[in-house]
Amino acid sequence: MIRNTITGLLTLASVANAAVLPKSTPENTNSGAVSRNSTSFSIGACALIARAEESAFAADQNFGDPNYPEFHIDPQIADDCLQSVLLEKKPALEFIQELSKFLQFQTTLAYLASPPAGSGRQPLDILKQLRDISRRVEEGSLTKWYQVEQEITTLLSQANDDHLSIEMPLQNLIKFKKGIALVSLSPDGKQIPKIYQAYLKKDSIDVSSSAITKFNNEDIVTFVEKSMSLGPFQGRDARYNKAFAAMNPYYPGEFWWLLKYPGTNNFTITFENGTIAQHNYSAWATAKPKEKVWSKLKTGQDIWNNYVNVNHTLDPFNREGTTSKPNLKDPVDKSKLVKHKSISNGVPEAAAYVEDNENIFRGYFLGDETGKGSNTAVMNLRSFGPFVPITIAGVREAVSQFLLEAEKRNSEKLIIDLRGNPGGLIALVFDTYKQLFPNGNAVFGSRIRSHPAFLKLVETFTKVFDKDLSVRKELSSSTGNTGKNSSQELYKDEIFWAAEGGLSQFFSLDRTGKPFASFEDFIGPVSNHGDKFTSVLTFAISDLVKLSQNIYKGYTVDGSGYGSLTEYDKKKQIFKPENIVVLTDSRCSSSCNSFVELLRTEQKVRSIVIGGRPTVDEPTKLVGGVRGPQSLQASELYPLVEFAEKTFPFKNSAEKEAWNKVMPHPFHLNIAGAAVNYRDMIRPTDPTQTPLEFVTDPADCKIFFEKDTLVNSHKLWAKVEALAWGNDNSCAWGSLKAGHTVAGNVSIVH
Template identity: 30%
Template sequence: MHVRAAFQLLSAASIVAAINIPPLAAFGQAATTTAVPIQNFYSAPPNSSASGSTYAPGVTVNRATGPATGTVTAPRTLTYTQTDYTPNPSVFRTACAEISSSYASRLSVYASQVATDADAIYPTRVAVRPREAWDCLYSIPLNVDVTLEFISGVAKYLQFQSTIEYLKNPPANSLQDPVDIIGGLEKLAEQVRSGAIAHHIRFENAFRKLLQRCHDGHLGFNFNSGSLINFRGPFSLISVSPDAIEKPKVYVEDDLFSLDGGDEISYVTRIDGYDVEAWLAEWADYGSSQSPDARYNAIFANRDPGSDGTFYTLYGWYPGKNSIAITFSNSSTYEYEYRAFARWNSALNWTGIRTGADFYDQIVLNPAYFETSSSQEGAAPAPAPEPTGSGSIYHAHDAPKIKKRQMRTGVATTTTSTRASATSTPRTPRLVYFNAPFMRHRVGPYVQDLNGIIGGYFLNDTVKTAVLDVSSFAAADDDAEYELLGFQAALAAFFAEARRVGSQKLILDVRGNGGGLIALGFELYKQLFPAAPANSYYRIRAHEAAQIFAIAAEEIATDKATEEFIETVRRVGLNNIEDEPLAVALAINSGFNRQNTLDIRGNTPANLDTFIGPYNITGLVNDTVSLLVQTNYNFPLQDNDISGFGSRANFSETPQPFRKEDILLLSDGTCASTCTIFSELLKREQANVSTVVMGGRPNDGPSAHVGGTHGSRVLTYANLLSNSRRVVNLFPPETDEQEQYLIDNIPLALPFGFTYAAINFRDAIRPEDETATPLQFALEPADCRLYFSPIGFTDSIYLWGELSKLKWGTGSAFEGCAVGGLQRGEESTGPVPDDPDTVEIVNYILRPLSVPA
């Protein structure tokens, strides 16, 4: 049954009751929206089955002869890094009660402290034995029917994953193992039915691992259980080379950098009896980056931006035992204890939990979705809102923020920054700060924005090198304001100073940048190259549910309604729209609407059929997709315009601050989401920009400078459920057949609660690529690869200086690149004396590396 022929008129009351969807007003759209006559809802579908259907004006999808080739293989069974442990029933039945008692005891101590100490710290976690924590999780019962309901329901969300068909048969050079997500769900369902999976926590872990095998940072699902119990390694590891060129060794971080380390610091040779690199390669396979080198880097601690590494965080999983054996180069072996913590916050906590059944009822089935990024541990988390009309520069990455050691993360909020409305008293915040503390550097940057997203430095070298440290494209604080305004102002101040002092070279440091607001990625590019075009192309899957959502968005945001909305925004301001204009804004911002998109020729798609198709794509995969489009940044659906667009269109006449030959892009491979959009603009439009990548596997092979997800927009499950509610409100079912059609296709409420869940919604595509393959499967090596040296690991300012001398000057501590090389730029007039503070740090840190033979 075709999507447009499927709806005939359905009763809203029946489906709302059947699928547990609350009234639309509770979702955030004006409840006054009326149902659209079904005759206006449908039109004749395009001929989507024609073998030569047009994919975009002048562009046809390349099709191979015959069906897609390749076979789907099961994920390899890991043998090193996980040990299967089954608790004794007589023990695990009491574990939850013991943890709950420990939690109550800590709260009691806190309550007594408050009476005498106003500065008493509210406890957010309590240490427990790892096996006790696992015993509690293992005691959670498995409800077969509810679990099968979840599997069936979550599949409707995963159909929106843009790469779902490519993952089954990935391109050969993508380094991605085949993963059949829907087939994997079917296998999980069979294991639940047969009893092969008989405990709820086993199901949770199996489902999470299925998604993690896709290596997509936009694709993930965090169950509520992870908010109450998590596991930790005994310490962090680091991987360093003595000179950035020799293959690195693995060290315990505290050993290498301890003040009393002496001269005989040993490196790690084996973990649990296995070769250290074999163990780490297997562990890295759980990572979310597409590049195996980026996944390898994620294992280790990082100083800029700060992170503890997945060897410490364990992805939150129980490793199956209480300790881990580490063998060192001096042949000694030590057992180190794993750790576990019982955590709580105001939404999910241990109150009233005595058994696994209590845990299931109060935590697993708790529907209260909240953004874990909204608060730190122990604080009251806020409900996840639907993206409102306050911003249309979509966030490319919206994973939970872990506010632990780092000041910033590569995680974005759902909208652009906010500002005072036209009716409130305006305030002018301080957007730019100078010489203020920033990250872990020894000195503050010359300039940074008010949210600490970027820091601009000027090095003391003869080629006058400037550095932009861009570890994210979003503020670490979810309540941050003026993100785009502050970002714009800081960049403008930095480039103005660069022109004043005559800076000739620029290093862009995007190490650890996991993405953020797309607006900020475009802003940085346009300020670097004001007169250059800035186009990023994408498409979505046009499966049944996506077509339904596109039809609904088109009915709300018609051409006439969109014109009226634009006029309303110009008249009253974006932050003051309400009622019907707000409904139009939500539809336009949903991602399923054509009104603020442009085709590859720069024109708005003529109608719904032109935009959504569906267009057939065959060859490596068989799928249906939308038109290849780009976002129209002149469309007035954001708080502030990007430089070069809208009210800032004249910015294109601003002088370019640096020649492209004088720019060096520094990465560690984890660049993802908005960072990949920015890097793609930089590499596609400015071909002579050099790239350096740090770290990675010790194989002396080439490594991708952009190794995170190239997906260009994430949608949370909350976003998708919002679209389902909009459809039910607009097109209420009246027959059982039509009600069942909706239930079978659109995402509905899930029985298990979760703290975060999302899919990658949009594929980034190069319009000149005849195969139209998503960039998620393209790994392009950096020009130069270096490993982390101890001083390069600890001192970014030192690293920038040595890279500047390697690329443009003389006397670099790096004799070259471990792999590849940099085209030499103009040389300096002579070597620059080292900073005495840096020399002292270098001498100290290098001392422990003189390991006995």
């Protein structure tokens, strides 16, 4: 989705979509359910689904309601319908060609094809395998569109990169589910955990009395790890954790879902006490309020014509709406940005001292929760993902009030809880970091892959900015070549994205935080690992803030320590780095990694990870998600291309042909979204310039979930407090006591 609001700070990194527990299940939904044997198979699988929609529509006036946007169908019928969708060569091949061009912006292509030693990765040549899929479509040996979808989705998933993804049409049309949730629990947090069936409630989780030993006669641990091998995280423990239900934030676990029909309608679970339970897989077809969409999708050919081979904007199920930007020119009452002493879902019995209205940040004082004389405070950051300035203002205000209260209470110790944090705005990372460390050095290195399309965009956007960092006058005050208002007004999002996205040297600094001496020093290309990249870049934050103020006027918010808040470094630092511990469940990604990188490399804070595979003889990555600081959505790239084409017309047909040969253009199929990892994160001091995606940085201490620490966050925080500053030495691996750790090839000494 095209970003329709800009914070006026820095970049939007992709945020993994948070999964919610489905409201409908086979047990509580009868309307429209249809089995393969309920009528003659000769009717056709897709027609049976249309018939189920007809029945459900007649029986339920709320059919297709946004809270229940699906109806239950037999999983084999669902698979038969999907398998009946045959592709047409020309549009299928054009799609693969455009996807190949878009994937040139993925920074890690060479590293995936030839992984660095010690990374634990198997070689994955994405572009080569994509060419093979194209060849088989061309030859006619690959004729089913569903198979193309499955192969492309599997190919990209093998990269285990949260930022690298594509939303294919059929995967959004019908979804398969196991419909059960699991948890992994240890009796004391140190002993090897076992897997239990979970029964999810609003604010709690009940578990089976007996542990699970097998899934369909296969060892349950082996099955879970294997089933999560295509998960989005690069860390094995992060992928393993993703299978299980969690609280704070609430998450039913990826085990609930299926990637595809497994070839049978049921499965068995064997418990430690010898009980064997049989369950049914389920399939769910997408529905739309007050409309019988499946009446137009009664055959595989119908689905191709009316659902797959259409632009996404013509998707019959498209529910995308619009959102408006809050006008920050109006006075903002800071008291309305936050709330106090509210109990939130997923944190039973724990009332936050302060939180923002979007539940992004919550601040606690452990003594309030345990009733004991603790001087430990807790920052619970569920994401860095508010997408409007008013929300960023709320998070900043909540953090500010929390730190002021911590100072009043003489709180000395701090736990930063980042469990399940998928990332978000890098702007909020810098803002939060500077509030914690007003004099802290908020710098980390990144780089962008150099390839023909990127270089052409850099060449174009270099013409947009003057050396004083403003937009060229002819673009900001005239119609340019668009014929509509000014190019700056019409394409303000694209202009700002170009600046924050490294398409101009003026808004990037070198690895030491200084301006590049020349364009050549900025763009390179620098050869590394058989590929080419820009030089190592750091964000010119203050300059980006100034640009956002110029472009967005009343919609911008300064960052702590930048813009109108440049005097922030005179503020008092409340917590010493040696008194801070960061907690993750390894499911920390994107901007969350950026925050952790600043905490660990700049401030040398200690770290603890919870959960993961049932092993005690090896460490667990503190950050198991994608470590690149910026993604690129296809919906962000296409407007950049459009801006370039309309603002700077081609001089001749040869120039246009050369441009179109390498430049991605919109997919002419119903592709809901696609994204790549646009920037690698590089440690400026690393002579090998290896992306952190391929570097192992273990947590200092590893523990496992217990029932109490899974359900009650304050009990988990109390355990972390005891491990870090008390007499508890029960890490399953490592130690949280003062000492040292080795983060990849960077030694961190406390």
